[in-house]
Amino acid sequence: MSTTAEAVGQAKAAITSADLAKAREVSATVGEFRSPTPRMVCRNVNVWYADKQAIKDVNLDIGKNEVVSMIGPSGCGKSTFLRCLNRMNDTIAGCRVSGTLELDGVDIYDKRLDVVPLRAQVGMVFQKPNPFPKSIYENVAYGPRIHGLTNDKAELDALVEESLRKAGLWEEVKDRLDQPGTGLSGGQQQRLCIARTIAVSPEVILMDEPCSALDPIATAKIEELIDELRANYSIAIVTHSMQQAARVSQRTAYFHLGDLIEVGQTDQIFTNPRHRLTEDYITGRFG
Amino acid sequence: MNSPIAAARPRAIDRVNQSLKRRYAAERRFRFLGASAVVIGLLFVTILFVDIIGKGYTAFWQTSIQLSIYFDPEVIDPSGERDPQELRRADYQKLARDALRAEFPEVQRRQELRELYGLLSTGVAQQLAERVQANPERIGTTEAVWLLADDDVDMLIKGKIDRDLPESDRRVKDRPLAWIEALEAKGAIEKHFNTPFFSNGTSREPELAGIAGALMGSFYTLLLTLLFSFPIAVATAVYLEEFAPKNRWTDLIEVNINNLAAVPSIVFGLLGLAVFINFFGVPRSTPLVGALVLTLMTLPTIIIASRAALKSVPPSIREAALGVGASPLQTQFHHVLPLAMPGMLTGTIIGMAQALGETAPLLMIGMIAFIVDIPGGATDAATVLPVQIFLWADSPERGFVERTSAAIMVLLAFLIAMNLTAVMLRRKFERRW
Numbered sequence: 001m002s003t004t005a006e007a008v009g010q011a012k013a014a015i016t017s018a019d020l021a022k023a024r025e026v027s028a029t030v031g032e033f034r035s036p037t038p039r040m041v042c043r044n045v046n047v048w049y050a051d052k053q054a055i056k057d058v059n060l061d062i063g064k065n066e067v068v069s070m071i072g073p074s075g076c077g078k079s080t081f082l083r084c085l086n087r088m089n090d091t092i093a094g095c096r097v098s099g100t101l102e103l104d105g106v107d108i109y110d111k112r113l114d115v116v117p118l119r120a121q122v123g124m125v126f127q128k129p130n131p132f133p134k135s136i137y138e139n140v141a142y143g144p145r146i147h148g149l150t151n152d153k154a155e156l157d158a159l160v161e162e163s164l165r166k167a168g169l170w171e172e173v174k175d176r177l178d179q180p181g182t183g184l185s186g187g188q189q190q191r192l193c194i195a196r197t198i199a200v201s202p203e204v205i206l207m208d209e210p211c212s213a214l215d216p217i218a219t220a221k222i223e224e225l226i227d228e229l230r231a232n233y234s235i236a237i238v239t240h241s242m243q244q245a246a247r248v249s250q251r252t253a254y255f256h257l258g259d260l261i262e263v264g265q266t267d268q269i270f271t272n273p274r275h276r277l278t279e280d281y282i283t284g285r286f287g
Numbered sequence: 288m289n290s291p292i293a294a295a296r297p298r299a300i301d302r303v304n305q306s307l308k309r310r311y312a313a314e315r316r317f318r319f320l321g322a323s324a325v326v327i328g329l330l331f332v333t334i335l336f337v338d339i340i341g342k343g344y345t346a347f348w349q350t351s352i353q354l355s356i357y358f359d360p361e362v363i364d365p366s367g368e369r370d371p372q373e374l375r376r377a378d379y380q381k382l383a384r385d386a387l388r389a390e391f392p393e394v395q396r397r398q399e400l401r402e403l404y405g406l407l408s409t410g411v412a413q414q415l416a417e418r419v420q421a422n423p424e425r426i427g428t429t430e431a432v433w434l435l436a437d438d439d440v441d442m443l444i445k446g447k448i449d450r451d452l453p454e455s456d457r458r459v460k461d462r463p464l465a466w467i468e469a470l471e472a473k474g475a476i477e478k479h480f481n482t483p484f485f486s487n488g489t490s491r492e493p494e495l496a497g498i499a500g501a502l503m504g505s506f507y508t509l510l511l512t513l514l515f516s517f518p519i520a521v522a523t524a525v526y527l528e529e530f531a532p533k534n535r536w537t538d539l540i541e542v543n544i545n546n547l548a549a550v551p552s553i554v555f556g557l558l559g560l561a562v563f564i565n566f567f568g569v570p571r572s573t574p575l576v577g578a579l580v581l582t583l584m585t586l587p588t589i590i591i592a593s594r595a596a597l598k599s600v601p602p603s604i605r606e607a608a609l610g611v612g613a614s615p616l617q618t619q620f621h622h623v624l625p626l627a628m629p630g631m632l633t634g635t636i637i638g639m640a641q642a643l644g645e646t647a648p649l650l651m652i653g654m655i656a657f658i659v660d661i662p663g664g665a666t667d668a669a670t671v672l673p674v675q676i677f678l679w680a681d682s683p684e685r686g687f688v689e690r691t692s693a694a695i696m697v698l699l700a701f702l703i704a705m706n707l708t709a710v711m712l713r714r715k716f717e718r719r720w
Contacts, residue, residue, distance in 0.1 A: 091609065116612050116614050117612065128603055133604075146611075146617055200611055
């Protein structure tokens with residue numbers, strides 16, 4: 001396996017040596033990792049699991065109203081990076097994070113910061129649909145209830161309906177809100193999890209391969225939903241499907257063995273990748 | 288066709304076929320061993336049950352003798368004022384004896400009379416007193432009353448004393464035997480359902496001994512054990528499993544908890560004696576101190592079961608809860624604990640069943656005392672079912688043999704009921720996802 005520098009050296013002529021020199025000053029990443037309107041700003045993020053470094057010096061912004069997709073071969077650190085954004089990595093023993101991660105200018109790894117409100121602001125949808133073994137209504141109402149977001153039952157009912165509508169699930173479940181959420185189909189469960197996440201009005205939604213357990217029809221529904229949610233939220237999505245990344249995201253980040261190799265507008269990454277590793281990956285030569 | 292691979296192929300399948308025979312034989316052997324283990328196990332359980340039930344079922348019936356009792360006002364209420372104090376003090380035994388003498392007027396000699404009186408239990412005085420207290424109008428009337436027979440009569444009627452034995456080998460001698468047969472011929476001897484067995488405390492007289500005292504003692508002890516051990520064990524399990532840092536200290540604690548589960552129970556009894564009774568001054572022989580000792584004993588069982596139940600809750604549920612911003616404690620109480628509860632309850636009931644059957648540690652803290660009164664609270668002196676069984680098994684009277692088996696049956700019934708409850712709770716609370 002060639003190093004990043006060698007790989008960049010062999011890449012297409014689209015990058016001049018001056019560009020490369022400039023890129024190296026800031027990071028090894030090719031392309032523009034900054035966003036003009038950043039919501040989350042991540043600089044020099046390193047993560048270790050015990051002694052093993054999982055991601056190295058990653059710099060990436062997540063802008064307002066945009067979907068950033070993260071692609072790359074298995075074990076490249078994209079999920080790890082995603083889980084840093086709402087400190088879900090805190091629950092893993094032996095996990096260390098260094099660098100700066102900011103949400104709206106606030107350092108989320110500040111010792112004084114409380115992770116409970118952070119996770120209300122940065123919601124997460126997991127790979128495997130994980131509804132609570134409670135009713136559909138309770139699944140969605142749980143977040144607002146523990147955070148005290150509504151004043152009375154009527155408001156809570158309205159919020160549950162609104163969240164389920166936004167997740168495109170209302171029409172399918174409105175007559176059976178008291179039935180267990182675990183009785184829904186896989187795709188419905190995942191949309192229920194999305195409804196549960198948006199019920200607490202987060203600012204950023206993290207999605208960790210949300211469609212990997214779903215069939216193409218359910219996947220299409222979720223993708224449609226992601227596109228609609230973009231109007232109100234910033235979304236970071238990890239996916240193994242390059243078609244999905246191409247369909248839903250505005251910007252794409254390619255991870256490789258813990259390095260963020262290339263970031264760019266999604267169409268540019270898929271039509272005109274500048275780094276050889278990116279090109280190899282999206283053309284299916286490995287990964 | 289002559290290539291090495293083509294030539295090797297049929298040989299491979301032949302080898303597979305050859306090995307198949309061995310593999311299937313091994314499987315059959317394994318199944319046979321498993322099935323025979325189950326059969327042997329069931330056989331022993333059956334033998335146990337047949338033996339206990341066969342010995343014990345007769346204890347649920349008790350022989351009574353019907354006598355026409357004259358509630359003599361001269362004996363019961365000489366002053367004629369119906370003073371409850373006086374009614375309580377009266378010599379009711381005399382009423383029964385008079386009735387017996389009236390039944391067998393030919394008996395005159397002192398020695399014979401003593402034998403005659405021995406047909407009745409000493410408990411008849413209590414029986415008659417209760418009748419009079421229930422309705423003082425009876426005084427002055429004559430009534431046919433079923434009175435409790437002595438345990439030797441009971442054994443004879445139940446066929447546990449052989450009437451054909453020579454008199455010298457027989458516990459019931461010829462004279463009493465003749466009287467009993469006379470009464471039988473009159474239809475004045477019957478077996479009735481043995482309610483005193485369930486309502487009396489223990490006694491030196493088998494026909495008066497009941498398990499109510501031991502049952503209440505077991506009830507209070509287990510109730511307190513449950514109240515003490517369940518919250519402590521669940522809190523410990525949740526803390527160790529979900530909150531405690533994983534380091535050398537928590538490893539040490541875990542090893543210690545596992546070791547505690549294997550400590551002989553008598554050691555817990557000594558500990559309870561030294562700490563709870565001698566140091567803290569908890570009254571001895573009481574359900575309270577018994578429960579404290581049994582709590583120490585059942586804690587490891589419940590903690591280990593609870594931790595296993597917590598481990599089996601899928602991590603995705605914790606992530607989901609944390610992901611919507613639940614605090615760690617909310618995650619535990621709203622999501623993890625309800626899912627772990629069936630496992631925890633099962634562990635608890637198994638621990639409780641173990642505590643219900645425990646004898647050794649209770650001997651150390653004085654619960655082996657002979658206590659006739661039925662305990663009315665957690666600080667009254669009491670004994671428990673297994674200790675009662677132990678005490679009765681140790682008694683020489685023939686009548687205690689069937690009572691021991693009957694008490695074992697009651698204990699087993701409770702154990703089975705508790706285990707069924709565990710299964711039902713599990714079914715009820717088990718959730719699938």
